[in-house]
Amino acid sequence: MNLAININALIPEIIIATSAMLVLLLGLFVKDKNNHLIYGVSQITLLLAAMLVAHSGFGPTYRVFNDMHIIDPAGNFLKLLSFIATSFVFLYSRSYLRKKQLLNGEYFSLTLFALLGIMLMISGANLLMIYLGLELLSLSLYALIALNRDNLDATEAAMKYFVLGALASGLMLYGMSMIYGLTGSLDLQVIATHLAEMNLDPSIMAFGLVFIVVGIAFKFGAVPFQMWVPDIYHGAALPMTMMISSMPKFASVALAARLLFQGLEPLAVDWQQMLLIMAILSMILGNITAIAQDNIKRMLAYSTISHVGFMFFGMMSGTINGLSSTFFYVACYALMTLAAFGAIITLSQKNKDFDQLNDYKGLSQRNPMMALMIMIIMLSLAGIPPTIGFYAKFSVLQSAIEVGMVWPAVIAVLMALIGMFYYLRIIKLMYFDSPSSLQKIHFSGDLLFILGINSFSLILLGLSPKLLMSLAALAVGLSF
Numbered sequence: 001m002n003l004a005i006n007i008n009a010l011i012p013e014i015i016i017a018t019s020a021m022l023v024l025l026l027g028l029f030v031k032d033k034n035n036h037l038i039y040g041v042s043q044i045t046l047l048l049a050a051m052l053v054a055h056s057g058f059g060p061t062y063r064v065f066n067d068m069h070i071i072d073p074a075g076n077f078l079k080l081l082s083f084i085a086t087s088f089v090f091l092y093s094r095s096y097l098r099k100k101q102l103l104n105g106e107y108f109s110l111t112l113f114a115l116l117g118i119m120l121m122i123s124g125a126n127l128l129m130i131y132l133g134l135e136l137l138s139l140s141l142y143a144l145i146a147l148n149r150d151n152l153d154a155t156e157a158a159m160k161y162f163v164l165g166a167l168a169s170g171l172m173l174y175g176m177s178m179i180y181g182l183t184g185s186l187d188l189q190v191i192a193t194h195l196a197e198m199n200l201d202p203s204i205m206a207f208g209l210v211f212i213v214v215g216i217a218f219k220f221g222a223v224p225f226q227m228w229v230p231d232i233y234h235g236a237a238l239p240m241t242m243m244i245s246s247m248p249k250f251a252s253v254a255l256a257a258r259l260l261f262q263g264l265e266p267l268a269v270d271w272q273q274m275l276l277i278m279a280i281l282s283m284i285l286g287n288i289t290a291i292a293q294d295n296i297k298r299m300l301a302y303s304t305i306s307h308v309g310f311m312f313f314g315m316m317s318g319t320i321n322g323l324s325s326t327f328f329y330v331a332c333y334a335l336m337t338l339a340a341f342g343a344i345i346t347l348s349q350k351n352k353d354f355d356q357l358n359d360y361k362g363l364s365q366r367n368p369m370m371a372l373m374i375m376i377i378m379l380s381l382a383g384i385p386p387t388i389g390f391y392a393k394f395s396v397l398q399s400a401i402e403v404g405m406v407w408p409a410v411i412a413v414l415m416a417l418i419g420m421f422y423y424l425r426i427i428k429l430m431y432f433d434s435p436s437s438l439q440k441i442h443f444s445g446d447l448l449f450i451l452g453i454n455s456f457s458l459i460l461l462g463l464s465p466k467l468l469m470s471l472a473a474l475a476v477g478l479s480f
Contacts, residue, residue, distance in 0.1 A: 020112035024105050027104050027106060035108075043087060043090060049079075053076050057073070057076060058076070067189070068187075070125035074478070075254070081334060089246065092242060096345045097239055113140045114248075117136030117138075117140060121134055127191075141165075141243075142162045143158075145235070146158035153234070157231055168215050169215065175215065179191060179263075182205060183200070209267050213271055219251070221304060221308055226305045238297075241297060242345070249334060261323060282308050283416075286419075290302035295355055304337070307329075313400050313408070314329060314396040319402070320477060322402075325395040328468060332391070343377060343451060343455075362429075364431045374455075377455050379427075
């Protein structure tokens, strides 16, 4: 395949990389108090990249750069979702970061570099390519969390994430090196062929698989590798927490899909059991621990752990239907978590974040529209119809039942019922408790408009979930 085709396939990644460097330079040399130029360039970049990816859409799968980079419908689907999530992160975080004097070129540049890492992971058809994307994403996130250098919680969170992230990356790299040593290849297709056809040492295969699954579980934040999630969510600034909770999940799903469903597919019986155990443990620990939290960021952190359990539920079935349900779930989850953190950011003031549960007491009397939107978000996160959260949970449970995993599905339903408590508690605080102050809460109309689109889309998609489900199923069906 000639160089022109190789370069053409990478144009979206090239645009994002070029823009990340341009934004960094603009932040240094252009005197723009409110950073309108940097913000505009970042959003236009996302739009251009999204148009190019959408153009290839559900076209044929092909590989470039010596089969290291793959262009397929599943990758395009996840990339488009990543662009949408990044755009929402920029929209929500702009006014908050300006108040905190953190709105600068570094924030936009690092976020775009993180997005580039996500794109490389999504399209990685080679262990080396996947690892490069993983490290680019991880290093960008470490720097973003520590961006507020004067905040002790943020720097502590960044250090914790860096140490644990480096350990997890090392474990995954060790697992990859074992698989490479066994098969003699870094290409996922060749690895799958060799694992299926060659008589390889089962003990080394098992160790390699375990280390890779540990790395995947850490990136998701699944139990027992969830220890970083609540501390990072709590310590990081709200926009950084919003980004960590949404965008990297697309990379994590792609990482699991590429490694497990393509490269390590012959070892499915082994990794299915591991995912099953981690899925159940994540749902149990996430939902039960979330009940004890009085900080909404920590509550949403444990909520994320329980949602990761549901994502694993789809993948552990080992079927195309299961994987497509995970793709659908991660799209719904990102939309819900963006809305949840968007609401907290919208309510937060210059000197106070709206991050304690008691802050939400009597919110319906102080701003009825905001209370309504938060209620929709919480109902969706709890998985109550007719919101999209219900269909997300239903689709992964259905994929598990199809392969005979009935008792794990029963446990998942019970954990979902327990999880409803802490979501409904927010609604109870807003509508049935007396407010600490009767002063009306006011905020900018543009943030309210964005949050309105985001939150009401949870109902609209819930009323007609078939479109997103069909897109996810088509993308996965054409790619795996």
